[in-house]
Amino acid sequence: MHRLSQKELDGLTENAAVLESDGLGAKVLKLNDGSFLKLFRKRSRWSSETLRPYARRFAENARDLQRLGFTSPEIIQVYALPGPINATAVHYWPLPGKTLRQALSQSSPEQRRALVERFGELLAKLHEAGVYFRSVHLGNVLVLPDGQFGLIDLADMRIGRFPLSLGKRQRNLKHMRRYAEDNRWLFEENRDALRAGYSRPAPRKAQQLFPG
Known part of the structure; x- marks a missing residue:
């Protein structure tokens, strides 16, 4: 998992379109190159996500599904985001359709x-x-x-x-x-x-x- 600085995050998401959001902010962003960034924010400091972040689960599941012969998004990277709540994100190419x-x-x-x-x-x-x-x-x-x-x-x-x-x-x-x-x-x-x-x-x- 790559830890992003605030400067790197700002550069990655510059002019991104928000596709999904909730009360905590953007959840899925479409970036300038057409790739997606899906954010996972922890709702409490200590949870199961501390040991296995949801962004990592998403990426591992996508790769395991492909290994089993199913079609899933192509993973680019998993990020740890800057900030006090240890949010994570998965960066991937979306499937068409x-x-x-x-x-x-x-x-x-x-x-x-x-x-x-x-x-x-x-x-x-x-x-x-x-x-x-x-x-x-x-x-x-x-x-x-x-x-x-x-x-x-x-x-x-x-x-x-x-x-x-x-x-x-x-x-x-x-x-x-x-x-x-x-x-x-x-x-x-x-x-x-x-x-x-x-x-x-x-x-x-x-x-x-x-x-x-």
Whole structure:
């Protein structure tokens, strides 16, 4: 992790566009060269982030996903930012495309079914590879220009050595049901397509997750 001085940070972010922000300030910046800088500010002095900063988790997860054959942002650098609260940032090249949520909203019923089926296959492959993407939803899965899927917003992810347990798979599905739009497309209108896609890499688990 490279520690930036205030002068280096100011130079890096000069004329940057703020893409996301919260009550603490900018969260995601688009820099002049088109790369992104995602900032993580600690809300308390002592937390799990002290030992493993979220910026580092994001970068490590992106690289591990690529090693496993999934598409994720290309990492440029991880920074420790100047200031008293030990904030960190990850600098990366963003993936092109639109979110799966956007793609579904712009698709016909037949196209939605095909996308949901392919998403079910992606989800099963992640689970079989030991990837527990705790905050997965249709807004952090991208449909790339070539039609393949990419993953973003990667800090809230654990990658283990073994396939996920049934309980963790169920929790992953339950999380997606919190979003009304996602729930309608995945579990109401296209549940059979989601099950069919999930069944290809994980037929036995699909029977338990999608009974009937």
